[in-house]
Amino acid sequence: MNKSNIKALYFDLDHTLWDFEKNSALAFKALFKHYDIELKLDAFLEVYVPNNVAYWRLYREGKIDKEKLRYERLKTVFDQMNYKASDSLIFNMSDAYIQTLPQYNTLFPGAISILQVLKPHYALHMITNGFKDVQHLKMKNSGLLPYFETVTDSSSVGKKKPDPEIFNHALKVGGVNPSEAVMIGDNLEADVEGALKVGMHAVHFKPLRQINPTHYKEIEQLVELTFLL
Numbered sequence: 001m002n003k004s005n006i007k008a009l010y011f012d013l014d015h016t017l018w019d020f021e022k023n024s025a026l027a028f029k030a031l032f033k034h035y036d037i038e039l040k041l042d043a044f045l046e047v048y049v050p051n052n053v054a055y056w057r058l059y060r061e062g063k064i065d066k067e068k069l070r071y072e073r074l075k076t077v078f079d080q081m082n083y084k085a086s087d088s089l090i091f092n093m094s095d096a097y098i099q100t101l102p103q104y105n106t107l108f109p110g111a112i113s114i115l116q117v118l119k120p121h122y123a124l125h126m127i128t129n130g131f132k133d134v135q136h137l138k139m140k141n142s143g144l145l146p147y148f149e150t151v152t153d154s155s156s157v158g159k160k161k162p163d164p165e166i167f168n169h170a171l172k173v174g175g176v177n178p179s180e181a182v183m184i185g186d187n188l189e190a191d192v193e194g195a196l197k198v199g200m201h202a203v204h205f206k207p208l209r210q211i212n213p214t215h216y217k218e219i220e221q222l223v224e225l226t227f228l229l
Helices: 020-035 041-060 066-080 087-103 111-118 132-142 164-174 188-197 222-228
Strands: 008-011 123-128 150-153 181-185 201-205
Touching (some): 087 132, 132 150, 188 201
Parallel strands (some): 008 181
């Protein structure tokens, strides 16, 4: 990657700038209290997190729609934990979760400061597979929104990362060629490999210090971007 040729940086939102797991846990804590859910939150999250990842993968692959994603991820967890939850409770809790989640705004360490450093030198953009209304609120409430020139979401484009169409759309809107842009994200398949396939550069953000090394450019902290760019 020739640094002098780079004009634009494209970020993922969840798990990259916005700390999804922490904010999700806080949202569920509030919902458990509101709906009087008689489960240990830690035990619930231990089952929920991998199920949520699995259902998001199905959604990303176009095998389920967002309504099924929102319902089934809760239904599956309650079933696996042998907790009796009515369809009404699941639907209500699912809707409440979507409304509650953007109220919590924990970002990864250094998120705002790195954007402040990068913005004078690069055009900053966002590409997200999340739901448009929810993602906008997350960015607005967390203070991220002013740093980004464009936000490309999968619901507006009709394609999800790693589909080339969403990357090409984001590049067109941003007015840059693929070779002039870098994608930064946590998902190896959706963010990194998806970007590389359309000719962009990519950086894999691995905040959990996973031990499975790859041959891609990797960072464990956002501040490390200053050394790559």
